[in-house]
Amino acid sequence: MGKGEQVLVLKEERLASILEDEYDKTSRALLANSPTILLLGATGAGKSSLINAVFGCEKAPVGAGKPVTNDFEFYEAKDEAPINLYDSKGHETNDTTFNGRLYEFLDDRAKAMTNDITKGIHSVWYVVNAAQARWSPGDTDIANRIRRNFPLIVVLNKCDLATNEQMDAVEKVIRAGVPNVNEIIRISAIPVYAPASCSTHSDDDLILMITKKDQKKSWKCNTCGESGVLECVPQGLTALVKATALQMPEILRSSFINAQAQNLKQKDTQAFIRIAIASATAYVVGWSPIPFADAPVLVGIQLGMASSLAHTYGILKSAILPVIAGQMAAFGVGYSGASLLKFIPAVGTIAGGIIDSSFAIVMTLAVGLLYRAIFRKVFMDVAKGTAEERTTRLMELLKTLDIVSIFAKIRAVVGKVKFSNKGDIAQLLPSLGAEVDRIISEN
Numbered sequence: 252m253g254k255g256e257q258v259l260v261l262k263e264e265r266l267a268s269i270l271e272d273e274y275d276k277t278s279r280a281l282l283a284n285s286p287t288i289l290l291l292g293a294t295g296a297g298k299s300s301l302i303n304a305v306f307g308c309e310k311a312p313v314g315a316g317k318p319v320t321n322d323f324e325f326y327e328a329k330d331e332a333p334i335n336l337y338d339s340k341g342h343e344t345n346d347t348t349f350n351g352r353l354y355e356f357l358d359d360r361a362k363a364m365t366n367d368i369t370k371g372i373h374s375v376w377y378v379v380n381a382a383q384a385r386w387s388p389g390d391t392d393i394a395n396r397i398r399r400n401f402p403l404i405v406v407l408n409k410c411d412l413a414t415n416e417q418m419d420a421v422e423k424v425i426r427a428g429v430p431n432v433n434e435i436i437r438i439s440a441i442p443v444y445a446p447a448s449c450s451t452h453s454d455d456d457l458i459l460m461i462t463k464k465d466q467k468k469s470w471k472c473n474t475c476g477e478s479g480v481l482e483c484v485p486q487g488l489t490a491l492v493k494a495t496a497l498q499m500p501e502i503l504r505s506s507f508i509n510a511q512a513q514n515l516k517q518k519d520t521q522a523f524i525r526i527a528i529a530s531a532t533a534y535v536v537g538w539s540p541i542p543f544a545d546a547p548v549l550v551g552i553q554l555g556m557a558s559s560l561a562h563t564y565g566i567l568k569s570a571i572l573p574v575i576a577g578q579m580a581a582f583g584v585g586y587s588g589a590s591l592l593k594f595i596p597a598v599g600t601i602a603g604g605i606i607d608s609s610f611a612i613v614m615t616l617a618v619g620l621l622y623r624a625i626f627r628k629v630f631m632d633v634a635k636g637t638a639e640e641r642t643t644r645l646m647e648l649l650k651t652l653d654i655v656s657i658f659a660k661i662r663a664v665v666g667k668v669k670f671s672n673k674g675d676i677a678q679l680l681p682s683l684g685a686e687v688d689r690i691i692s693e694n
């Protein structure tokens with residue numbers, strides 16, 4: 252074995268332990284910076300349904316039987332959803348004892364927040380049943396009290412059951428009583444069928460059909476024969492998630508974006524930023540001309556990036572540990588001698604012992620784009636499933652994908668790009684990402 256190769260060989264177990272450290276480091280940072288959302292609103296408005304829709308079905312109340320207060324169900328931040336949620340049990344706005352306890356709770360959090368931003372409440376979702384179109388003076392009092400210290404979004408839920416006139420009317424009353432409400436957003440927490448429409452004829456011409464086999468609903472225009480499938484989608488949740496993220500302090504935003512399962516674009520943006528940062532860091536590492544000594548540093552950067560991408564798309568440590576380290580070793584990212592050589596265009600340079608900047612950047616980008624595409628696919632396939640279901644899906648996917656040849660294709664794509672400055676990376680990532688998504692889907 253050549254002198255260089257000895258330094259280069261990083262065994263699978265070593266990779267696994269670096270990966271575990273990186274994953275835990277990311278977890279700690281995300282959990283330490285988890286935001287808190289408080290849900291308020293009358294019984295049956297849809298608070299719990301909304302939590303399930305936005306944060307997935309894995310949340311369960313912390314320690315059944317020992318709620319933090321009797322008024323709230325508390326869901327503590329955890330790896331699969333780094334967010335703290337207070338889901339209030341429905342109350343009547345004229346329940347003065349509840350209001351007293353609520354105001355005390357708000358005041359405590361406001362006080363604690365002056366020393367530590369994480370102790371605040373970072374968004375209040377005040378859920379209203381839009382179909383009942385009721386907003387009382389009691390609601391106005393509570394809403395204004397919240398606005399003294401915290402951001403407030405009024406969520407008009409069950410918009411599938413309400414008319415636009417009803418919602419316009421209730422929105423008018425809210426804006427009059429709570430002039431500095433941050434947002435009023437119309438949603439349907441339970442997926443509803445998006446309305447069907449023929450491009451030329453009126454709705455009266457439509458016939459709805461249900462296919463027995465898969466229970467899919469479709470529509471057909473009686474006059475011109477145009478047809479389509481009815482999509483069952485939640486409504487307004489992407490907008491709610493976007494507005495909430497924007498009003499959050501930046502330091503808490505990553506955790507929120509990871510926790511939510513409704514706004515894929517936000518996750519993608521976060522993933523691209525992470526890949527851009529890792530690549531830029533690798534680029535700098537690549538400048539130091541120390542033979543091979545940089546390989547472990549580079550591996551650390553790449554595994555840190557892989558961990559962070561896993562968190563973004565809701566992939567748990569138990570899912571990535573057994574696979575990533577092995578895969579990385581297999582396709583040479585782990586710099587294990589022989590397999591490494593297959594992927595390096597200028598073998599001479601590496602055999603001579605220098606990891607140069609362009610090599611570092613191309614490898615890091617390729618690894619980042621590969622894992623992003625895989626994790627994203629798993630997330631899209633099992634967005635509403637449990638973390639365990641995602642693990643199973645990831646394992647299945649990795650069995651069917653030919654990672655070595657996919658990685659070679661990604662490297663070829665990335666290798667063609669000319670980077671003249673670091674800013675280029677961030678700009679190019681969305682299109683590179685889309686291309687890699689295509690490579691994965693075609694494989």
Ligand SMILES: Nc1nc2c(ncn2[C@@H]2O[C@H](COP(=O)(O)OP(=O)(O)OP(=O)(O)O)[C@@H](O)[C@H]2O)c(=O)[nH]1
Nearest residue numbers: 293294295296297298299300340341409439440441
């Ligand atoms: N049609 C429709 N039904 C909904 C929607 N959101 C919630 N629901 C239904 O409304 C009912 C009440 O929803 P929950 O989420 O339990 O309401 P909650 O605000 O948590 O109620 P409490 O816990 O009693 O305060 C359930 O039957 C939901 O399925 C929606 O957007 N559209």
Ligand SMILES: [Mg+2]
Nearest residue numbers: 298299340341
């Ligand atoms: Mg509830």
